[in-house]
Amino acid sequence: MTMTVLVERTETLCNGIKLLQLIHPEGQNLPTFEAGAHIDVHLGNSLMRQYSLCNSPSEQHRYHIAVLEDAQSRGGSQYVHQHIQAGQTLQISAPRNVFSLAQTHSKAVLLAGGIGITPLLAMAEQFLVNQVDFQLVYCCKSPEHIAFTGRLSQPDLRDKVVFVHDDLISHPELLQAFLPSAHEHHHLYTCGPNGFMQTVFAQAKSIGWQDAQLHQESFKADLNTQTHRHFQIQIASSGDVFDIPATQSIxxxxxxxxxxxxxxxxxxxxxxxxxxxxxxxxEHCDQFLTEEEKASNKIFTPCCSRAKSDLLVLDL
Incomplete structure (x- = not known):
């Protein structure tokens, strides 16, 4: 189910990042959301893309999303930057959350890589409201690539934010300065490129952080073809069999x-x-199905998921 929102304003936040402020067309409150939530946005080129809500969850009158223009994108980000303007309406889903906050915190560390700042900013806003001790580490190429500079420089937030412009993937040891010991109820949240998040988790685990304390969000499936294997699919209705190479989706x-x-x-x-x-x-590679649905081995997302066995027979 979708709902209509009005693009009340747009703003260029920094080099390549565009903010959209979405409101109800009749000025009503929008559905509430939790920190870490995202919405599906239906674009005019027949695509649907997922964008994290980056404003405070306490705000019910608007949603903020920020979109990085990516030359390697599949059309979504370029459409947003080139075509969506203030005064237009969009169809969106209600917010849903696959990146929820843990129930109890004594301290939180937020590690953002580039545009990954978006869900973590909403988390920082929630931690301020809940009076949770936290630090936001924002990693980006240069000061010109920092988004939300106005909000991040405000008195209630600026002392909790650290900016890093070094390549943490090449120099993962730099992360140790921002990772406290993993005491009970300490949680780490990260969002950014897959390589960045893998580096963050590897460094955290090396000093004792446990899986239950580590949380990440990525709207990109694990499409690392180096780890993929060849397999076959069969169409049940016709008997047709097709080879699926490591470099191609089903x-x-x-x-x-x-x-x-x-x-x-x-x-x-x-x-x-x-x-x-x-x-x-x-072999499930999605973020949509529940763990129970994945364990049932009855349904999957063929846009990104694959096979552990040599053959998958599809109900088509």
């Missing part, structure tokens, strides 16, 4: 062969492409 292969599964996000976030599996073992 939906891409199917489309090339005349079978069309509706896709939208192409990253395993929206659930548009969910397909039933009759036989074979699934």
């Amino acid at each position: 939906t891409q292969t199917l489309e090339e062969n005349g079978y069309f599964i509706p896709v939208s996000c192409e990253q395993g976030v929206c659930g548009t492409c969910i397909t039933h599996v009759i036989e074979g073992e699934i």
Whole structure:
């Protein structure tokens, strides 16, 4: 189910990042959201993309999303930057959260890589309200790439923010300065490129942080083809069998062969492409299905997920 919102204003935050302020067309409150939540945004080029809400969850009259223009994008970010203007309306989903805060904190560390600042800023706002001790470490290429400078420089927040312009992937030891000992009820939240988040988690684990204390968000499925293997799929209704190479998704292969599964996000976030599996073992790479649904081995997202077995038989 979608709802209509009005783009009340847009703003260029910094080099390549555009802010959209979304409100109810009739001035009513919008559905509440939790820190870490995102919305699906339906774009005019028939794409749907997921963007984190980056304003305070205490605000019910507006949503803020910030979009980085990415030359390597699949069309979503460029459409936002080139076509969406104040005064337009958009169709969006209600907020949903796959990056929730833990229930109890004695301290939190927020580690943002680039545009990954968006959900972590909403978390910082919530920690201020809840009076939780936290530090926000914002890693970006240069001062010109810092978004939300106005908010981050305000008195209630500026002393809790550290800016880092070094390459932490190449120099992971620099992270140790920002990682306290992992006492009970300490939690670490990170968002950014996959390599950045992997580096953060590796460094945290090396000094004793446990999996239950580490939280991440990524709207990109793990598409590292170096770890992917070749397998086959079979269409149950026709018996057709197709090879799926390590470098191609199931939906891409199917489309090339005349079978069309509706896709939208192409990253395993929206659930548009969910397909039933009759036989074979699934390698889930999505963020949409619950752990129980994944364990059932009956449905999957063929836009990004793959096979552990040599063959998957699809209910198509």
